[in-house]
Amino acid sequence: MQVNWFKYAAPANFFPLAGKIYPWFYVFAALLAVAGMYIGFFVAPTDFQQGEAYRIIFIHVPAAWMSMFLYLVMAFYASLGFIFNTRLSSMMARAIAPTGAMFTFLALWTGSMWGRPMWGAYWVWDARLTSELILFFLYIGFMALQAAIDDPRRGDKAGGVLALVGAINVPIIYFSVKWWNTLHQGSSINLTRAPSMASIMLWGMLLMALSFWMYSIAVILSRVQCVIAERERRAAWLQHIEPHTT
Amino acid sequence: MPKGTDLLQLNKLACVKGERLLFSGLSCEIPSGSLVRVTGANGAGKTSLLRMIAGLSEPAAGEIVWKSQNTRLSRSEFLQDILYLGHASAIKDELLPAENLMANCTIQGEAFSAPEVHAVLEELGMGERLDVESLSLSAGQRRRIALARVWLTHRPLWLLDEPFNALDVKSVEQLCLQISYHVGEGGICLYTTHQPVDIVSNRQLTIPLDAFCQPAKAQSDPSVLNGLIL
Amino acid sequence: MSPAIQNQSSSFAMAIALLRRDLLLVYRRRSDSVTVLVFFSIVVSLFPLGVGADPTMLRLIGGGVVWVAALLSAMLSLPRLFSSDFADGTLEQLVLSPQPLALTVGIKCLAHWLATGIPLALMAPLLGLQFGLDSDALWVLSLGVLMGTPILSLIGAVGTALTLGLRGGNLLVALLVLPLNIPVLILGAGAVDAAQSGLGAGAHLSLLGALLIMTLIGAPFAAASALRISLD
């Protein structure tokens, strides 16, 4: 049975599909989260150096991964929608942005919560935390631009250009911040040497990352339904009030 | 002056503004030497059609063919054949009328010498205002500076969006004469206007946009809505 | 040959005409450039009032302060790039010019840089003196600003093109463009820091140059498509 996948490229066909599958991803997310938290908080041993505080990495690191991963996925969908004029990909980019911004915020919050016990300061100008902060500004910029443009077609394309330019700049920003950090800070505070990675901890983080991923898919599919419905409603409604002049 | 073989073809053009389907399925052939008036109610998409032909905005569907070439593919050749004048008269307040006109023409790819420009400006009654910055000119005078290109250009295809706005009676007459001369020489002129004007031309066409905008049809047939808007 | 071809102005003539008109406009609106410079010097002299006048500390933060002020001043002058043309309809004619739109955008950025970048680069060493920077640090500061401001203009062009005609546009441009200008700030301020500590600013300035070339290649095309989107 040859499935014509392209029919799902049309928003109207993708809408019911998204509706059917997004609840399942909530379930997967919950299961993985339970497993991940169990490993992170019950199985993983105490770190000889940081005591119990290090358990925050089971939230911080997956959230940081997700924030960067979702930005790249958003940039991919936005530029796809811009280049090939496929409206569904631009709608996906619109749906991804808020979740990505939330994970960036979580990474920043948990990063500072972890920084306080380890280095005595809520905010540490570490290369990765600073790049995370800049990534947060990029997300806010993307959402602010799309909110400021009423015409959805222009908003999609403008978002596409901005996300593409942003994605090209993310590595540049990361390396310049990393260089800036090593110059000023020297290597006294070095987040890169993570606590000795017992394999059990790695498993904990991977499970939490997968759980966050499932959660993102569920939220994004649900939000894309809202975006499609909202646009379809405006389109259908506007047609009724055509200027019947002649 | 423009050759006699130029042909402008519009194939099944459709225009969407935001989520509104302004018109769809607009097809017509405009041979050289024809004067085309685009009519329709406010908001029916007259300006959108002219902007779409000029290439400023992309049609939701359909294509524009000039000299049997899709204008989006042969963009720079097409741009060398058209003269587009929008609502705004593209005049910089700080520049003198002649500076404005010379800069606009050269940037559009048609250089003219200073005497030519001054001659046209004088002809349009701007003679004594030449050394005054455009800031202190009236709307009608600024409009005449923008329209002066109509007297200078040798380009075959004109797209004039409400050219008669803010013009006094004498200027309207002068413009009508110039357009009928251009069309008589085998040029094409698409224009929109709200005031009745009589331009002499042996091949007159009108594009009634209201005829191409059937909301009922778009509504009943979701594929049109889907394909174009969603 | 039909007369239409005879009047054809070459692509070079189109570019020169555009540059000439923009520089003429800058000359006629001289006060705008002066306000940018005054803003630049006010922002720089605010810092000693804020953080105190201890010379050793001022020497330390001098490069960074002047660079942040240069960034903000460049941001202030961005609307002059497209917004006035968008308002009076000139931008539509520019988009309909036969020459490639990326080249047109590049020329507009060149004119904007000549009007704001160079004055900022000339003014920067003067303000650096307030912070007690020594001569080679001032030299590196000026060179850095000279190389950095074109990047600010080019990335600013993308920002203003995206937000043409939007309400609250200027604030939105700053929100979009400042994060993208952070590498320029880091490299520029880092160059001054390196020059002061005797390490030599060669590395920073060459990286800034590389960033400039990359932006020169990419930004005009991004700004051109952003313009087409905004004018659609």
Place this chain on the structure above:
Amino acid sequence: MHWNSLEAFFAMGGYAFFVWSSLGVTLIAMVLEIWILQSQRKQLKLPRSTVSQDHGNV
């Protein structure tokens, strides 16, 4: 089982505030996001349940 008592688990080796607040913020953020989404869906009259989507085509 790593922890010898419930209190030790909640004390989290003295870092209770940091660990539980970051966990709490994460939970609150996710619940908030889902709640905002569901209210949007209700406002757009989209079906919430996982029952098959018989949503009328456009």
